[in-house]
Amino acid sequence: MAANxxxxxxxxxxxxxxxxxxxxxxxxxxxxxxxxxKLLDEIKKRKNIEKQLMDVYSKVEDAxxxxxxxxxxxxxxxxxxxxxxxxxxxxxxxxLTEFSIEQKPKLTNIPNAVAYDxxxxxxxAIEELFKISKVETWIExxxxxxxxxxxxxxxxxxxxxxxxxxxxxxxxxxxxEEELEEFxxxxxxxxxxxxxxx
Numbered sequence: 001m002a003a004n005x006x007x008x009x010x011x012x013x014x015x016x017x018x019x020x021x022x023x024x025x026x027x028x029x030x031x032x033x034x035x036x037x038k039l040l041d042e043i044k045k046r047k048n049i050e051k052q053l054m055d056v057y058s059k060v061e062d063a064x065x066x067x068x069x070x071x072x073x074x075x076x077x078x079x080x081x082x083x084x085x086x087x088x089x090x091x092x093x094x095x096l097t098e099f100s101i102e103q104k105p106k107l108t109n110i111p112n113a114v115a116y117d118x119x120x121x122x123x124x125a126i127e128e129l130f131k132i133s134k135v136e137t138w139i140e141x142x143x144x145x146x147x148x149x150x151x152x153x154x155x156x157x158x159x160x161x162x163x164x165x166x167x168x169x170x171x172x173x174x175x176x177e178e179e180l181e182e183f184x185x186x187x188x189x190x191x192x193x194x195x196x197x198x
Contacts, residue, residue: 002108003170003171003174003175003178004175005175007043007171008168008171008175011164011167011168011171012168014164015161015164015165018156018160018164019161019162021156022088022156022157022161024147025152025156026153026155028092028093028149029146029149029153031092032092032094032142032145032146032149033146033155034060035091035142035144036094036139036142036143039135039138039139039142042132043132043134043135043136044076044115044140045128045131045132046132049125049128049129049132051106051126052121052125053125054119055128056118056121056122056125059114059117059121059122060118060122062114062118062168063075063112063114063115063117066112066114066117067112071112071115072115075110075112075115075119078110078111079105079107079109079110079119080102080103080105080106082101082103082105082123082126083101083102083103083163084099084100084101084102084130085099085100085101085102086098087100091138091142092145093145094141094142094145095141096137096138096141097134097141097143098132098134099130099133099139101127101130104127105119107119107120107123132187136148165177182196187190189190
């Protein structure tokens with residue numbers, strides 16, 4: 001590597017840039033960890049949703065035993081479809097998918113009380129499933145971004161910055177050597193000039 005002041009200045013600028021980038025990446029990593037912690041708190045509700053689904057399943061079985069297959073089909077066709085809207089949002093630069101229920105089914109057309117109760121509970125369980133699926137999707141996306149950010153931080157900390165520091169030390173050492181050589185060369189020339197004058 002050539003050693004001159006321009007290269008040394010460029011290396012120091014690169015080091016400063018990398019150190020600032022490292023600070024920014026560490027802050028981003030901390031924000032992602034904080035977001036992940038919040039999401040993991042949300043995912044704890046999953047057990048309750050699973051219990052709710054088992055309860056819904058037993059209610060649907062009760063309705064099926066009362067109405068039979070044709071009665072269940074008739075009750076199901078009297079209900080409007082559930083409409084869902086899927087959007088993407090960006091949180092800290094991470095693109096996340098967001099589900100929202102655009103239109104809930106109207107359950108007032110169900111004639112049987114047992115089937116109505118099962119449908120009401122099923123609708124509520126589906127809403128909770130959408131919420132938990134959103135959280136699970138977000139956890140996956142944030143964890144991927146967290147891993148990528150960690151790799152970048154580690155690359156800067158363990159490889160790039162130390163390599164740049166050693167390059168700067170090498171160039172500074174070479175420049176000092178050149179300055180010393182120049183100093184001794186100038187001193188010799190002065191001594192030779194003094195001898196020739198005398």
